[in-house]
Amino acid sequence: MTKGQERKKQPKKALKKTGRVLKPELSYKVEVTDKDGRVIQREEGPSRSYVRQWNEIFQLQAGAVASGGVVKDTSGATQTGAYRSSRSFHCDAGIGYDRTGLRVGKDSTPVSISDYALGSPLAEGASIDQVEHQLTYFTGPLVVGSTLSFTIQRSMVNHSGTPISGVQEIGAYIEFTAAMYGRVALGFRDVLGSPFSIPDGGAITVTYTLKVTA
Amino acid sequence: MKRTLWYSVTVRDRHGKVISRERRRSRSMLGNWYRILYGMMITGCCSMVHTSGNSWGTCYLQDNWDFRGDADVDYKSIVIGTGTTAVTIDDYKLDTQIMQGTGSGQMRHLASTPGWPSVVGSDCSFLTSRVFLNNSGGSITVRESGIYCRCKGPTYYGYACIVRDVFGTPQAVPDGGSITIDYTLGITA
Numbered sequence: 001m002t003k004g005q006e007r008k009k010q011p012k013k014a015l016k017k018t019g020r021v022l023k024p025e026l027s028y029k030v031e032v033t034d035k036d037g038r039v040i041q042r043e044e045g046p047s048r049s050y051v052r053q054w055n056e057i058f059q060l061q062a063g064a065v066a067s068g069g070v071v072k073d074t075s076g077a078t079q080t081g082a083y084r085s086s087r088s089f090h091c092d093a094g095i096g097y098d099r100t101g102l103r104v105g106k107d108s109t110p111v112s113i114s115d116y117a118l119g120s121p122l123a124e125g126a127s128i129d130q131v132e133h134q135l136t137y138f139t140g141p142l143v144v145g146s147t148l149s150f151t152i153q154r155s156m157v158n159h160s161g162t163p164i165s166g167v168q169e170i171g172a173y174i175e176f177t178a179a180m181y182g183r184v185a186l187g188f189r190d191v192l193g194s195p196f197s198i199p200d201g202g203a204i205t206v207t208y209t210l211k212v213t214a
Numbered sequence: 215m216k217r218t219l220w221y222s223v224t225v226r227d228r229h230g231k232v233i234s235r236e237r238r239r240s241r242s243m244l245g246n247w248y249r250i251l252y253g254m255m256i257t258g259c260c261s262m263v264h265t266s267g268n269s270w271g272t273c274y275l276q277d278n279w280d281f282r283g284d285a286d287v288d289y290k291s292i293v294i295g296t297g298t299t300a301v302t303i304d305d306y307k308l309d310t311q312i313m314q315g316t317g318s319g320q321m322r323h324l325a326s327t328p329g330w331p332s333v334v335g336s337d338c339s340f341l342t343s344r345v346f347l348n349n350s351g352g353s354i355t356v357r358e359s360g361i362y363c364r365c366k367g368p369t370y371y372g373y374a375c376i377v378r379d380v381f382g383t384p385q386a387v388p389d390g391g392s393i394t395i396d397y398t399l400g401i402t403a
Contacts, residue, residue, distance in 0.1 A: 026217070049403040050217055052338035055331045058399070059340050061279035062363070063328040086276045089254040113336045113403035141245065141252050141260060146303050148245035150252050174255075210251070214242040214303040 025211045026050065028190055030170060035201030043192055047208065048111045053185035057176045060084045071176055074117040074184050085177035091152070091187070093136045093173075098124040099184050101136035102154035102206045105169040111189050118169050118189060122156070129164055131156035131198070149211035156205075158198040165197040170206050219243060220398045221359065221379055228390030240379050240397070245303045247376040250278050250365055263306040264365070264372035265289070271367030272374065279376070280364040283326040283344060288314040289373055291326045292344035292395050295358040298380055305378045308360050312346070319354060321387070322347040339400035346395075348387045356385045359395050 026047035034040050053071055060069045061084050069082030093101025098121075106129070107119020122131045134155040141150045152172070158164050171189035175182060188208075198204050219240035227233050246262055250272050253260045259273040272278065283291020288311070296319075297309020314323045326344035342361075348354050360378035364371070377397065387393045 050401045051403060052331065052333055052401065055338045055340065055399065055401050058279065059328055059331050061276075062281050062342070063330075064277070064280040064282050064364075084276050084280070086254075086274045086278075087257070088276075088278075089251060090257050090274070092256045092258075111403050113333060113338050113401065115403075138252070138256050141249050143245060143303055148248055148303050150248065152255070210248060212243050212245065212248050212303070214244065214301050214305075 025213070026188060027209050027211070028170060029207045030192060030196065031205045032196050032198055033203050033205070034199050040199070040202070041196050043194070045193070047188060048190045049113070050188045051111070051115045051186055052113050053116065054187045057088050057174070057185065060176070061088055069178070071178065071183070071185055072116040074173060074186055076116055079178035079183055082176055082178035085181065087175045087177055087181050089187070090175040091136060091172055092138065093133070095135050096124055096133060098133050100173045100175055101133065102152060102170065102172055102208065104131070104156060104167050104204055104206060106166045108168045108191055108195070110191060115186055115189050117186050118171050122164065122167070126159040128160055128162065130160055131158055131164065131204070147211055147213040149209055151207055151209045153205065153207040155203045157203045158200055161200055163197050163199050165195065167196040167198060167204060168192050172208065218400045218402070219377065220400070222396045223359070223381060223385055224394040225385050225387055226392050227388055233391070234385055236381060236383055236385070238382060240377060242301045242379065243377055244305050244375060246306065246374045250374065250376070254278060259368055262365070262367070262374060263304070265307045265362055265375050266372055267306065268370070268372065270370045270372050272365045273368055275366045277364045277366060281328065281342065281361050283323065285325045286314050286323055288323050290362050290364060292342065292397065293360055293362050294321070294346055294356050294393065294395065296355060297358050301378050301380060305375060307375050308358055308378060312354065312356065316349045318350055318352065320350055321354060322349055336403045337400055339398050341396060341398050343394060343396045345392055347392045348389055351389055353389060354387050356387060356393055357381055361397065
């Protein structure tokens with residue numbers, strides 16, 4: 001047996017894996033209040049997932065991509081001319097604006113890495129199955145001990161005249177740039193453990209906490 | 215939810231033979247990573263300390279997070295050092311950085327560009343890799359690595375340390391040898 005053959009026969013050494021686990025965390029809290037502001041339904045837990053667009057948009061920034069980036073927008077169209085931009089990740093949506101910011105919907109399909117939109121998002125308005133989107137509200141980054149965190153929160157009010165039942169998905173629509181400013185992609189999405197019902201005059205409030213622990 | 219950052223370290227001798235290797239989950243994305251994200255999300259600004267030690271902050275800007283590295287550049291991209299101080303959330307630079315050069319304790323920094331993201335199964339990840347050559351005439355022991363990226367505050371451009379790791383095992387790079395650092399940022403649905 002030659003030396004080369006001997007070398008090939010030796011089992012490959014496994015890569016050494018040690019150390020503590022990195023802890024970048026995303027978690028959510030959902031509350032439904034009635035028209036008097038009483039909390040009538042609530043759920044919180046760890047977020048199921050960022051989706052692929054989150055990493056793709058981050059890579060546009062990290063690689064200083066000037067053209068040719070590929071990101072699917074929330075309409076399902078694949079934008080092939082994406083590039084880095086000062087608008088990447090923007091989701092500071094104002095009142096009545098449902099293209100970006102936190103959204104809710106009625107689909108319960110499990111999250112997939114290739115999700116590009118909520119399955120059945122509630123639109124802005126005061127008609128059947130519509131909600132009035134309030135300001136997307138941020139708290140600034142705060143360091144406590146070895147953890148830094150900040151939150152994104154948005155309330156959506158039901159003035160449709162009837163309850164809206166079966167609300168079971170939440171997520172964030174974030175901006176990116178391709179050909180022009182203002183393209184929108186899904187950043188993360190979660191399916192709730194149980195369906196929520198928003199009474200007429202009530203509201204649903206979604207809070208995401210982004211956290212990293214060193 | 216699984217969002218992970220892995221790094222691997224590969225040390226080669228002057229003949230290209232692998233003499234040491236380590237792979238672990240990154241010890242930490244630092245607070246600065248999230249401070250830049252916050253500024254981008256609100257299209258506003260946030261306080262932050264740059265690698266220079268100046269509190270120049272960060273605002274939304276197209277250059278943010280750019281961590282491509284040109285050859286011979288030691289102020290951006292993947293960087294390495296000899297420090298062993300434990301990672302803290304507010305680290306703003308490596309403990310003791312190994313600078314570009316061929317003098318004693320210096321290493322040559324090769325170019326680095328983040329790869330394109332790829333989706334395999336329920337994972338989406340991309341790799342950034344950088345090679346450092348030791349032509350200093352002596353052995354250099356590398357004990358930490360990190361990522362410096364471009365950023366800008368309300369007034370000044372600068373650089374931010376967004377990742378820092380202290381190796382589980384110090385990696386001695388012989389004269390004529392090299393060390394390769396790979397960072398893989400992944401998301402699993």
